[in-house]
Amino acid sequence: MGGLLKSSIARKVAMALSAFFLMFFLLQHFAINLTSIFPNNGATFNELSHFMGTNPLVQYALQPVLIFGVVFHFVMGFILEIKNKNARAVKYAKNNGGANSTWMSRNMIYSGLFILIFIVIHFIDFWFPEINTKFIKGDWTGMHNGELRYFHELQHKFTAAWRVALYCVGFVFLGLHLLHGFNSAFQSVGANNKYTNGLKTFGKIYAIAIPAGFVIIALFHFFNQSH
Amino acid sequence: MNLTLKIWRQKSSADKGQMIEYKVSEISEHMSFLEMMDVLNEQLIAEGDEPVAFDHDCREGICGMCSMYINGEAHGPDRGVTTCQLHMRMFKDGDTITIEPFRAKAFPVIKDLVVDRTAFDRIQHAGGYISVNTSGNTQDANAIPIAKEAADEAMDAATCIGCGACVATCKNASAMLFVGAKVSQYALLPQGQVEAADRVMAMVNQMDLEGFGNCTNTGACEIECPKGISLENIARMNREYLKASLKG
Numbered sequence: 374m375g376g377l378l379k380s381s382i383a384r385k386v387a388m389a390l391s392a393f394f395l396m397f398f399l400l401q402h403f404a405i406n407l408t409s410i411f412p413n414n415g416a417t418f419n420e421l422s423h424f425m426g427t428n429p430l431v432q433y434a435l436q437p438v439l440i441f442g443v444v445f446h447f448v449m450g451f452i453l454e455i456k457n458k459n460a461r462a463v464k465y466a467k468n469n470g471g472a473n474s475t476w477m478s479r480n481m482i483y484s485g486l487f488i489l490i491f492i493v494i495h496f497i498d499f500w501f502p503e504i505n506t507k508f509i510k511g512d513w514t515g516m517h518n519g520e521l522r523y524f525h526e527l528q529h530k531f532t533a534a535w536r537v538a539l540y541c542v543g544f545v546f547l548g549l550h551l552l553h554g555f556n557s558a559f560q561s562v563g564a565n566n567k568y569t570n571g572l573k574t575f576g577k578i579y580a581i582a583i584p585a586g587f588v589i590i591a592l593f594h595f596f597n598q599s600h
Numbered sequence: 601m602n603l604t605l606k607i608w609r610q611k612s613s614a615d616k617g618q619m620i621e622y623k624v625s626e627i628s629e630h631m632s633f634l635e636m637m638d639v640l641n642e643q644l645i646a647e648g649d650e651p652v653a654f655d656h657d658c659r660e661g662i663c664g665m666c667s668m669y670i671n672g673e674a675h676g677p678d679r680g681v682t683t684c685q686l687h688m689r690m691f692k693d694g695d696t697i698t699i700e701p702f703r704a705k706a707f708p709v710i711k712d713l714v715v716d717r718t719a720f721d722r723i724q725h726a727g728g729y730i731s732v733n734t735s736g737n738t739q740d741a742n743a744i745p746i747a748k749e750a751a752d753e754a755m756d757a758a759t760c761i762g763c764g765a766c767v768a769t770c771k772n773a774s775a776m777l778f779v780g781a782k783v784s785q786y787a788l789l790p791q792g793q794v795e796a797a798d799r800v801m802a803m804v805n806q807m808d809l810e811g812f813g814n815c816t817n818t819g820a821c822e823i824e825c826p827k828g829i830s831l832e833n834i835a836r837m838n839r840e841y842l843k844a845s846l847k848g
Contacts (some may be wrong), residue, residue, distance in 0.1 A: 381776075381814045382804055382841045453814050457772035460813030462705050466606070466619055467698040469672030470771065472821035479771055481816065557817040563839030565832045 386455060389561035391446040392554055396579075398439055403583050410593050415524025422523035423515045426503065447489055454482045477553040484550040491543030498530055531594035540591050544584035551580035601627050604639065607652055608700045610709050613716075617709065619698075631687040633676060634659060634666060637686055652741035653712040659684040661826060664761030667768070668713055669700040672764035674824045682763060682826045702768035706775070706810045717764050719810040720778060723760075726806035727799035728782045730791050744790055754788035757781040759827040766821035766829070772813030777821040779807050780833035787840050797844035804841055 378384050405425065409418040425431050470479050476483065481600075506512050515521050531537055555576035559565070602625045610617030613630050624640050631639075641651035657665040666683040669675035676686040681742035691697060699713065707715040732738065758781075784799050786792025792799070815834060822831045 379808075380804060380841075381774075381808050381812075382838055383845070385735075385814060386838065386842065420604035453816075457774075457813035457816070460773035460811060461703050463703055464702055465669060465672065465703055466608070467672040467700070470820070472673055472677070473769060473820040474771075474818035478816065553817075560817045560831065560835055561838060561843060563835045565835030578772050 374529060378449075384449060385526060385561045388449055388453070389444065389558040391442045391449070392558040394438070394442045395446060396551070396555065396558075398442070403586055406587065409524060409527055410590055412567050415527075418527070419515075419521035419524050420497070423521055426507070426515060426523070427513055432507075436562045443492065447485070450482065450485055475553060477549050478557070481550060481553060484546045487546040488543065488550060491546070494539065495543075498536075499526070502526075527595055531591055532598055536596070537591050537595045541588045548580050548584035550583070552577065555580055601629065601688070601691070601696075603627055603636075603691065603694075604695060604696040605791075606698045607711075607713070609652070609712055610701075611711065613708055613710055627645045627688055631685070632659070632684055633668070633670070633686040633688065634684045653710075653838060654713045656684060657833045661685045662761060664763035667702045667715060667717070667764060669702055669768055671698055674702065674768040675763075675826055677824070680828055682761075683764075685826070688693035688754055696790050702764050702814065704764075704767045704773035705774065706812050707764060707767060715764075717762070719812070720762050720764065720775070722810065723775070723779060723803050723806045724782065727737075727795070728786075730786060731795060741791065743825035746789060750788045753832075754785050756832050757788070757829065757848050760785075760825075761827060763826060765824050765826060766789040767812060769820045770813065770815070771818060771820065772816055774815040775807050775810070775812040776815040776837065777825060777829055777831070779803050780835075780837040781829045783835040783837045786835065796840060797847055800837060800840040800844050802839070 389589070405418065405421045408421055409415055411417050466520055515523065531540075554571050556569075559569070559572060559576075602623070605622045605624060606619050607622060608617060609620045622640060622644075624636065624643065627636050627639065629831060636656070637652065637654060654663045655667050657663040659666075661682045664682070666675075668675070668683045670683065670686070675681060675683045676690065678686050678690050701707075701709050701713045701715050702717075704715075705719055706719040710716050732828060756770045760778060760781035762778060763780070767773050767775050770777075783803060787796045817831070817834075819831055822829065
C-alpha cells in the first residue's frame, strides 16, 4: 500500500475514511431503495435509478471512487487482520473476550467476510448485468419493453425465497459490522469527546435502522409478489 | 479453600512450554493472588520441584511488574487492580484457575510467567520524555498556568504504570493504550507541547517496529487496565499523529 500507509495509525485512519464513505453511500442507496415501495408502481424509483445509472458524474467519478473504497476497505481489513493475528504467535489457553468487549468488535473480520460474499452475489445480480448493458452492449436508454426497466429488475430479484433470505442475512451481518464499525471509525480519526456518547446512540440507531430498512424493503417486494 | 491451578511452565525462551496442573489447599480468601502463588512455590520447593517464576515487586499496584493472565483476563477477573491487588475472595472453593503469561510477539516469555516487556522501555526512549535544558533561567513549572481540565487529563494519563495489561488483553496485542497514555500526558501540558510532533511520530514508529498489533477499538484494554486509562488517550494520540503528519 506504499509508504503513505506504512504506519499503524495511518492504516487505521484510512480504514475509517473508507468506512465513512461507504456509510454515506449506504445511506443514499437506502434512500433510493425506499422509493421502490412508494405507491406509484416504482415510478420514482425508476426515475432516480435512471439518473444514477446514466449521470456522467455518478458513473465516471463517484462509481470508480466507490469501487476503490469497497476494494480498499476489504483488502486493508484483511491485511490488518493478518498482521494483528501475527502479533500474538502463541494463543491463550483460556481467553475470556466477552468480559471486556462486544462480540461484534472482536469479529469484524467474520461479519466483513459475510458482507463480502453478499456483495459478490449483489454484484452478480445487479452490477454486472448493468455494466454489461451499458458498457458492453452500449444501451444507455434504461428501457425494456417500452418502459424503464429498473423497478422490474428489482422485483424480479425478490421473488425467490432463498435469495430474499440470503439478502436479509447479509444485512444482519452488516448491522453487526456497523454496530462496532460506526463509532470505531470516529475513534480512529481521533474523535472522542463530549459528543461521543450521543454519537454512540446515533451509531446504534444507524446500524440497526438502515439494515432493517433494506430488509423491510426486500420483504415488502417478496410478499407483494407472492400472491 | 482448595484450588486446582493450571499454570504455564516454560524453562526458558527457547523451551516450547506447556500447561501443568497443581493443587493448593487451605488458601485464605484474604490472601492476595501473589501470596497464593507464594504458597504454591513453598510447596513446590518443599517437594524438590522448581518454583513458578513470576514477576512482582511493590505488591501494592504501583510498579507495574506483576503480569499474569488469569482465567482469560489480564490481572484476573477483578476491575481496576493489578494481580498483586487481586484477592482470593474473587474465587470459590474448588475452582480451577488458569494462569498464563501475557501473550504477545513483542512480549516474549523469559521463563514461566515472566515476560520481557522492554519493548515498552524502547518506546519510552524514543520520545516519552521532555527535554529539560537547565540553562540557569529555567522557568518554575508551578509558575506556568495550566487549565484544570488539562492538568486532570494529563494526570489521569500519567497514572499508566506500563504493566502491559492492555497488550495482553487486546485481541491484536496492540500497545496503543500505553503509547496513547504516554503521548497524552505530555501533549496536554505546555512543557510537553514543544516536542509533541516529534514525540508522537517517534513513539508510534517504535511501537510499530516492536511488532505490536493494530488497534481495532474493541475497548478491551480500557476495561482491563488496572489504572482505568481511557480510550480517549488513543483518540488523542491519533489526532496528535495526524497533526504531526500533516505538518510534515
